[in-house]
Amino acid sequence: xxxxxxxxxxxxxxxxxxxxxxxxxxxxxxxxxxxxxxxxxxxxxxxxxxxxxxxxxxxxxxxxxxxxxxxxxxxxxxxxxxxxxxxxxxxxxxxxxxxxxxxxxxxxxxxxx
Amino acid sequence: xxxxxxxxxxxxxxxxxxxxxxxxxxxxxxxxxxxxxxxxxxxxxxxxxxxxxxxxxxxxxxxxxxxxxxxxxxxxxxxxxxxxxxxxxxxxxxxxxxxxxxxxxxxx
Numbered sequence: 208x209x210x211x212x213x214x215x216x217x218x219x220x221x222x223x224x225x226x227x228x229x230x231x232x233x234x235x236x237x238x239x240x241x242x243x244x245x246x247x248x249x250x251x252x253x254x255x256x257x258x259x260x261x262x263x264x265x266x267x268x269x270x271x272x273x274x275x276x277x278x279x280x281x282x283x284x285x286x287x288x289x290x291x292x293x294x295x296x297x298x299x300x301x302x303x304x305x306x307x308x309x310x311x312x313x314x315x316x317x318x319x320x
Numbered sequence: 321x322x323x324x325x326x327x328x329x330x331x332x333x334x335x336x337x338x339x340x341x342x343x344x345x346x347x348x349x350x351x352x353x354x355x356x357x358x359x360x361x362x363x364x365x366x367x368x369x370x371x372x373x374x375x376x377x378x379x380x381x382x383x384x385x386x387x388x389x390x391x392x393x394x395x396x397x398x399x400x401x402x403x404x405x406x407x408x409x410x411x412x413x414x415x416x417x418x419x420x421x422x423x424x425x426x427x428x
Contacts, residue, residue: 238414250406250418263415298364300416308354308366309416 209233213299213312220319225287228315230299231280239282240300240309241267241274250298256282289319322347324409326419333397334427341392341422343381343407352410353390355381356418359403367405368392377401397426 212231220226232239240255254264254274264274271290276282286293296316302309323346333339345351353370367376370383370390381392390407407419 240416242418249420252415252417255415257414262413300364302414308356308369310366311356311364313363 209310211299211301211310211312213297213315215315216313217316218318220289220317222290222319223288224319225285226289226293226317226319228284228297228299228317230282230284230301230312232282232299232301233310234280236301236303236310237279238302238309239276240298241282241284242298242300244296244298244314245294253284253297286317289317291319294318322409322411322417324407324417324419326405326407326422328422329420330423330425332425332427335399336396339392339394339397339401339424339426341405341407341424343390343392343419345388345390345407345409347388347409347411349412351383353381353383354408354410354416355379355390355392356406356408357403358406358421364406397424399426399428402426 214229238257241253243251253267255262256276259276273285296314298311298314300309300311325344355367356364357367358364368381379394383390402425404421404423406421409417
């Protein structure tokens with residue numbers, strides 16, 4: 208059963224520190240998403256890629272967030288500097304083609320203190 | 321504007337009762353709709369796709385274009401169905417837009 212792998216599963220960091228979250232999409236999937244989940248806002252789309260090219264990152268605060276796909280097996284989401292309001296669960300999802308849903312990773316639970 | 325609306329934050333039923341989780345959408349094109357389920361502190365899992373017209377874990381959902389709805393139904397709820405349920409729409413750029421979710425609680 209193919210899975211999307213996210214690391215780390217949990218991260219506690221101090222305000223102002225850099226945070227990097229990683230995602231390994233399912234092999235062969237060409238579309239990758241980053242979502243943020245909070246109690247207040249629910250699921251927010253931060254950015255997504257197709258064939259490693261960014262399609263839309265309008266949901267991401269540009270001054271501190273950045274998302275990249277250095278290769279087809281790795282997507283990264285960085286926050287620098289981190290702030291307490293960034294505390295959330297960050298999910299990565301991947302998929303390919305029409306008529307299929309996307310597969311989600313287990314998420315990275317980020318706590319910024 | 322593209323939007324997915326789940327009007328109920330919480331739905332509580334007793335085991336064996338019928339369940340209907342509401343989802344309405346706003347989309348100018350031909351929508352592709354999904355239901356995802358998230359069990360406590362776990363990842364989101366795909367439950368249903370409207371195009372496949374399947375039944376998973378006893379759940380079904382029918383796309384009603386006239387009412388722009390894609391409600392999720394189950395005739396007899398089970399305790400293990402307790403979870404967060406998200407309705408989602410995929411637009412023509414492959415972006416997946418989620419509703420705010422409905423928490424289903426099934427009491428014994």
